[in-house]
Amino acid sequence: MTSSYPCTLCCRPTTMWCSRCQRAWYCSAQHLETDWPRHRRECLASSAITPAPYQLVAGTVSMVPQLVTVTGLLFSPEQERPHVVTVHCQPAQLPQQGVCPTPLVQDFFTDSQPQSVVLTQGLNGDSLRFPLHLFYCPISLARGAPVNRAIYRITSGAAPKAWCGPVLVLKFNGSRKQGYSDASTNDLPALSAYFLNYK
Template identity: 55%
Template sequence: MQQYPTNQPCRVCGRATTQWCSRCQTAWYCSTEHARGDWARHREECRPASHGYGNNMIATPPPAEPQSISVSAILFVAEEERPRVVTINCRPPHHRPSNGCPIPFLQPYFDSPPESVVLTQGLNGEPLRFPLHIFYSPIALAKASPINRAIYHITSGAAPKPWAGTAVVLKFNGARRQGYTDAGANDLPALSAYFLTYQ
């Protein structure tokens, strides 16, 4: 008969317990409440167990907050000649995560909170199946910061008003705009058309 560990200390309060995390079977808790309360820390180390001790398990609680996601975005840096693809991390919205659009982490690219515009039409005014979400610095535009050379390049310098400051472009995963998908080189023609008409 196999021996099962007993009377291990609860990770939260230290009380002796015979219950453990159902996923890794290495973290001991005296109650479901303590398992849930410790999940934010424990999930970093929780790995599926290759063996089982029996039925005296506490189900590992789901994460308190959904995990962040990463998508490819197009970055137009003012000082660079060409746009490039970067990875942007997004966190789910606080309210109604199943219905809201993730919130991108854009702090590395802007000194102040950016504003945004949604591009729903492409070349010749045709509707985009996957609208483009353009983030920019209103301060840079208002101050006439250095001309964005990457945008100048994709428009061949033909825009009536040059774009100033950095721009980051994310791509919605559909017309309902409830999430993002990877943006890439195929989105440049629609962006070029937009920057050519920017006033």
């Protein structure tokens, strides 16, 4: 099955991709070369044997799922503010309507396998159009350390119980939770309300 994707530089439909990472699409070798100073920072080899440094490959695109990237908010215990991070998501092996990609979040959690909770309500109990998916470290919460300074700061220290350990927040692209969109600092009020009510 042949599919075309938009060129990373000009959005013209193309079936050619960077052979090194196989995740960036270009309509010509010139566009890959032009974009290479930016793309090289995100170009991760898809296998141990890679062309150096890149080349454009044309051909039929199979329906093998490609990693999807979104931005999330990372609340690190040692930082005063949350920061925006890139999170890769693995789509389902077989494309199916309504199946949400799996976020690859383990690298953000060194102590244990993260657990998650979905926030569907924001301030004053209003429903969120775009629910928030929080990943956290259950071991840090159980032992009560380290206190998350970024969360302490956004709640002005008014929460009845301090949140501990790292937290990663992703935003669903709608109430049906079939995919993710980019999270941003605009999501902080709903998150602050959640952390203020945590007991």
